[in-house]
Amino acid sequence: MLVAPSLLAADFMDLRSAVEMLNSGADWIHLDVMDGTFVPNISFGFSVIDPLSKLAAKPMDTHLMVVHPERWFERLAGDGVECVSFHLEAAGRRTSSNIELLHSLGLKAGVAINPDVPVQKLFPYIGKADYFLIMSVFAGFGGQKFIPDSLDRIATLRSEIVRRGHKALIEVDGGVGPGNAAALRQAGADVLVAGSSVFNTEDPCAAIELLRRA
Ligand code: DX5
Ligand code: ZN
Numbered sequence: 001m002l003v004a005p006s007l008l009a010a011d012f013m014d015l016r017s018a019v020e021m022l023n024s025g026a027d028w029i030h031l032d033v034m035d036g037t038f039v040p041n042i043s044f045g046f047s048v049i050d051p052l053s054k055l056a057a058k059p060m061d062t063h064l065m066v067v068h069p070e071r072w073f074e075r076l077a078g079d080g081v082e083c084v085s086f087h088l089e090a091a092g093r094r095t096s097s098n099i100e101l102l103h104s105l106g107l108k109a110g111v112a113i114n115p116d117v118p119v120q121k122l123f124p125y126i127g128k129a130d131y132f133l134i135m136s137v138f139a140g141f142g143g144q145k146f147i148p149d150s151l152d153r154i155a156t157l158r159s160e161i162v163r164r165g166h167k168a169l170i171e172v173d174g175g176v177g178p179g180n181a182a183a184l185r186q187a188g189a190d191v192l193v194a195g196s197s198v199f200n201t202e203d204p205c206a207a208i209e210l211l212r213r214a
Contacts, residue, residue, distance in 0.1 A: 001181070002191040003211045004028035004061050004171065005204070007052075008043060008142045009195030015052065018199070023057040025205040027212075028083065030173075030193045032142075035066035038090050039140035046075060053079040063112065063173065063193075065139045066090065070098050077105040085110030085133045085171070088121060099128050110171065114138055119153040127166050131191070132157060137174030142195040146175030151187045158188025178207075181214030 005026050010018035022029050031052070034043040053060060059082035064072065069086035076084055084107050091098050095111060102109035111125050112133035122132050134157065136150035154170055161168050169190040176184065177197030184192060192211050201207045 001185055001189075001212050001214060002027040002169075003198075003208050004030040004191055004193045005198040005208060006030040006032055006142065006173075006193050006195035008032045009199035011199075015048070016055065019052055019055045021204055023055075025208045026058050028059045028061040028191065029056050030195075031060055031062045031081075033062060033064050033066060033072075034140065038067050038087065039065045041140045046079075049076070049079055049081075053081065059083060061085070061110075061171075061191075061193075063110075063133065064090075070094065070101055073098075073101055073105055073107065077107055081107065083108040083110055083131070085112045085131070087112045087114070087139070089114060089117060095125060096128060099125065112139075112173075115147050115150065115153075119157050122157060123160055126161055126164050126168060129168055131169035131171055133171045133173055133193075134189075135174050136172050136176065139174075144175055146177075146180055150174075151180075151183055154184065154187040154189050176211070178210050178214070181211045185214050 034041045036042040061083040062081050064086045099109040108130040110131040110133050111129045114135045137144035171191035172189045173193035176192050176194045198204045198207045
């Protein structure tokens with residue numbers, strides 16, 4: 001199981017310490033980019049990602065919650081980001097060409113969906129995308145409650161990936177913690193994104209380890 005802690009829940013006055021901690025404990029570093037239009041919140045952009053990229057020693061996993069995600073792919077590649085996910089709801093018919101664009105830039109391509117999008121809408125991208133990001137809360141804010149139905153959505157997607165003989169990873173994001181990590185793994189998740197359950201604890205490194213061993 002891979003753990004991708006979300007910096008959204010870190011202390012923004014001390015992102016340096018957060019990244020240093022993740023450099024030793026995390027598998028991926030999850031960056032939540034929000035534009036105030038695709039989601040009703042604004043997080044951070046390149047003024048934060050540029051300096052973070054110089055410090056990050058683990059793969060950076062950028063979750064774009066923005067309209068026109070493709071506008072930012074080249075700059076993210078320039079920052080040495082490894083994985084970029086964008087929302088199906090934002091990309092629509094451009095989903096396949098966005099995946100190709102990310103691949104042409106040497107990036108891993110992820111397709112994300114909110115909880116109200118039928119998981120079957122991802123099926124056409126099996127064999128194209130490197131990973132799928134299943135939101136288990138509505139994108140926009142950290143600290144929300146996990147939507148239990150997400151387990152079935154993950155299991156459905158996992159069996160279709162297996163049925164077609166592919167190897168795409170499934171990443172789950174929102175309300176993930178020690179209470180649901182084992183069930184998520186059993187449902188077929190490979191990557192756990194965790195904000196609050198990592199950073200709002202006494203020992204974030206131990207919290208990451210707990211999730212990894214779920
Ligand atoms: C929400 C973000 C998540 C968020 C997760 O829109 O995509 O990555 O940071 O936070 P928690 O783990 O607190 O739900
Ligand atoms: Zn996220």
